[in-house]
Amino acid sequence: MKLPPVEYEAPTTVAEAVGLLAEHLDEASVLAGGQSLIPLLAMRLARPAVLIDINGIDELHGVSAADGWMTVGAMTREYVAEESGAIGDAVPLLAAALPLIGHEAIRSRGTIGGSLAHADPAAELPTVARALDAEFVVRGPSGERVVPAAEWFEGYLTTSRRPDELLTEVRFPTAGPGTGTSFQEVARRHGDFAIVGLAASLTLSQGAISDARLAFAGMSDVPVRAADAEDLLIGETPSAELFEEAARRATGDLDPPADLHGSSDYRKKVAAALVRRGLREAADCANYRANEGQ
Amino acid sequence: MVDITLTINGATCTGSPEARKTLADFLRDDLNLTGTHLGCEHGVCGACTVIVDSRPVRSCLMLAVQAAGSEVTTIEGLAPEGGLGALQQAMWDSHSFQCGFCTPGMVMQATAFLSDHPDADEQQIREALSGNICRCTGYQSIIDGVLLAIERNREG
Numbered sequence: 001m002k003l004p005p006v007e008y009e010a011p012t013t014v015a016e017a018v019g020l021l022a023e024h025l026d027e028a029s030v031l032a033g034g035q036s037l038i039p040l041l042a043m044r045l046a047r048p049a050v051l052i053d054i055n056g057i058d059e060l061h062g063v064s065a066a067d068g069w070m071t072v073g074a075m076t077r078e079y080v081a082e083e084s085g086a087i088g089d090a091v092p093l094l095a096a097a098l099p100l101i102g103h104e105a106i107r108s109r110g111t112i113g114g115s116l117a118h119a120d121p122a123a124e125l126p127t128v129a130r131a132l133d134a135e136f137v138v139r140g141p142s143g144e145r146v147v148p149a150a151e152w153f154e155g156y157l158t159t160s161r162r163p164d165e166l167l168t169e170v171r172f173p174t175a176g177p178g179t180g181t182s183f184q185e186v187a188r189r190h191g192d193f194a195i196v197g198l199a200a201s202l203t204l205s206q207g208a209i210s211d212a213r214l215a216f217a218g219m220s221d222v223p224v225r226a227a228d229a230e231d232l233l234i235g236e237t238p239s240a241e242l243f244e245e246a247a248r249r250a251t252g253d254l255d256p257p258a259d260l261h262g263s264s265d266y267r268k269k270v271a272a273a274l275v276r277r278g279l280r281e282a283a284d285c286a287n288y289r290a291n292e293g294q
Numbered sequence: 295m296v297d298i299t300l301t302i303n304g305a306t307c308t309g310s311p312e313a314r315k316t317l318a319d320f321l322r323d324d325l326n327l328t329g330t331h332l333g334c335e336h337g338v339c340g341a342c343t344v345i346v347d348s349r350p351v352r353s354c355l356m357l358a359v360q361a362a363g364s365e366v367t368t369i370e371g372l373a374p375e376g377g378l379g380a381l382q383q384a385m386w387d388s389h390s391f392q393c394g395f396c397t398p399g400m401v402m403q404a405t406a407f408l409s410d411h412p413d414a415d416e417q418q419i420r421e422a423l424s425g426n427i428c429r430c431t432g433y434q435s436i437i438d439g440v441l442l443a444i445e446r447n448r449e450g
Contacts, residue, residue, distance in 0.1 A: 001335045008296065008313030008359065031357075038316070038355045039336035051313065055360055079349065103425025105340065105403060108349035109356060190424045 001042040007050040014139055017054055017166050022141045024050045025163040031055070032075060032114030035106050060113070060168060065090055069135075069171045074113025079104070081112055090174040092285075093132060093181035093201055097124040100183065103191045113167045116152075119159045122193040122218040124183065126153060130223040131199035131215035134172045140165040153222040178210075179203040180286025182278040185217065186270050188261060194218045195261045196270040200278035202233070204286040209233045214246075214278070216271055219256040226250035229275065238283040240276075247275035298362035302327070303371025311358040317351075318342045320358035321368060329369035329398050333427070340426030341399040343406075344368050350406035369398035372405065381405055384446060385439030392430035400426050404440050412447060414440075 011017040021028055029048035031037055032055070040046040054060060060075035063084050070091050072081060081087055082098040101107055101115070101124050115125040116136070128134075129149045136147040138161055145165075152159050161167060175181065185197035197217030203210050212233035214226040229250035236242050256267035295310040302325065311320045318335075321327040321344070330353055333339035337355040344353045345367040373379040378386060381404060391397045400423060407414065407422040414422070419440045420433075428436060 002319070003314035003316070005312070006314050008357075010359075034357070034360075035337060035352075035355050038357075041314075042336050042354075053357075053360065103340070104407065104422055105343055105350040105352050105425055106337065106355075108346070108351050190421060 003041045010053045010056050012056045014057060014059055014168055017052055018139055018141060020052050021166060022164040028052050033110040035110040036118045068174050070174050071169050071171050072112045073169050074167045076112045078107035078110045091172045092175055093199055094128050094172055096183040097128045100124050100185060112170060116170055117167045119153055119157050121156060121221050121223055127197055127199045127215045127217040127223040130225060131201060131213045132172050134170055136167060137169045138165040139168050156221040176203060178205055178286055178290045180282040180289060182281035184274040184278045196267050196274060198274040198278045200282045202282040202286050204290055207237055209236055214250055219254050219271055243276050243279040247272040250275045296359045298359055300361050301365045303367060313359055315358045316354050317356045317358045317361050318353035327368050327370050331395055331398050341396050343399040343402045345402055345406050350403050369401060381443040384443035388435055388439035388442050390436045390439035396426060396428040400436055
């Protein structure tokens with residue numbers, strides 16, 4: 001499968017890229033790491049007239065922390081984020097999810113912004129962003145706007161980015177004291193997209209849960225939060241019974257898709273198991289961090 | 295057409311590929327470096343893995359124009375003409391491969407991984423090679439070959 005003929009632009013600044021997007025709008029695709037877009041082109045599932053390659057835009061690379069947020073440039077490669085000690089310390093849920101993305105060679109090229117703009121509902125990063133209420137910074141001809149994760153994912157491979165906007169950075173809140181996280185997934189093989197994935201985060205204060213976050217991959221056309229289960233958990237003390245009830249509430253109203261990897265019922269059962277497993281690990285991790293004074 | 299200059303296996307190369315041409319097709323068709331194999335052509339099988347700026351990369355998922363200015367190593371660049379590198383020799387001695395189609399991708403992926411993890415254990419090797427598909431061997435002989443290379447390297 002060869003790529004169809006396509007015009008190619010390689011801007012070196014965000015302003016230049018936004019100008020090209022404004023000119024070509026829906027006719028353009030933004031090429032970041034290319035690990036999803038190039039197969040889509042090869043299989044003719046995407047037919048842009050113009051590729052806007054943002055690999056040469058230096059200002060889109062990099063990781064920095066300030067005021068309780070970890071800011072990750074959209075072109076930051078997944079392997080760079082994976083090797084970042086700063087992300088490991090401050091956003092452990094993101095750090096846990098990164099090694100599960102594709103394979104090593106995919107993470108060499110794949111980018112944080114690319115995965116989040118592609119918005120595959122079975123992918124790891126959208127689920128992490130949704131669980132943590134990450135913020136998406138996009139720049140268009142009229143300036144910058146910030147989109148919360150709850151409004152970013154609109155449907156299967158669809159985000160609220162407008163055609164003349166470029167995703168420039170993603171901000172993840174840093175984990176507070178007493179926070180434990182877990183990323184769980186079941187896939188046919190290591191590196192495959194998850195049949196079901198779960199991002200879980202619990203914050204304990206004096207033994208009780210003060211913040212709970214649960215988001216699923218692979219259960220809908222967007223990453224989904226389990227708000228009912230989160231409400232149940234807050235104020236309670238971690239226990240197997242509590243987590244069992246949380247798993248019931250998290251999956252009760254979901255109607256996940258069926259495909260050759262699993263039926264809808266199977267996905268629900270897996271999801272419930274992952275909630276129990278994820279909450280247990282997040283609680284253990286939160287206890288450990290609380291004892292270590294982190 | 296886009297004019298590019300890059301380093302391939304230590305030598306400077308120039309070319310004018312169409313923007314849509316993948317690095318894999320550029321290596322094979324324009325430079326006649328046919329050691330890089332193309333299996334699935336959409337990033338699933340790992341056969342086309344090469345090393346770009348010290349990282350393993352699927353050359354079917356990267357445009358040739360994106361490799362401008364980069365240092366690319368292909369299977370042809372691992373050992374002098376007609377010879378075998380230490381990893382290749384260990385895989386040869388372990389009967390790692392049968393039909394040979396996945397071989398260049400496996401060797402390039404393992405080479406990139408071992409350069410960062412010279413003391414990797416079996417589990418780590420299995421994970422590092424998990425994105426490379428082999429339909430002949432059942433993988434055990436490939437893992438054995440990488441483990442043998444590590445052992446020989448350790449013994450000096």
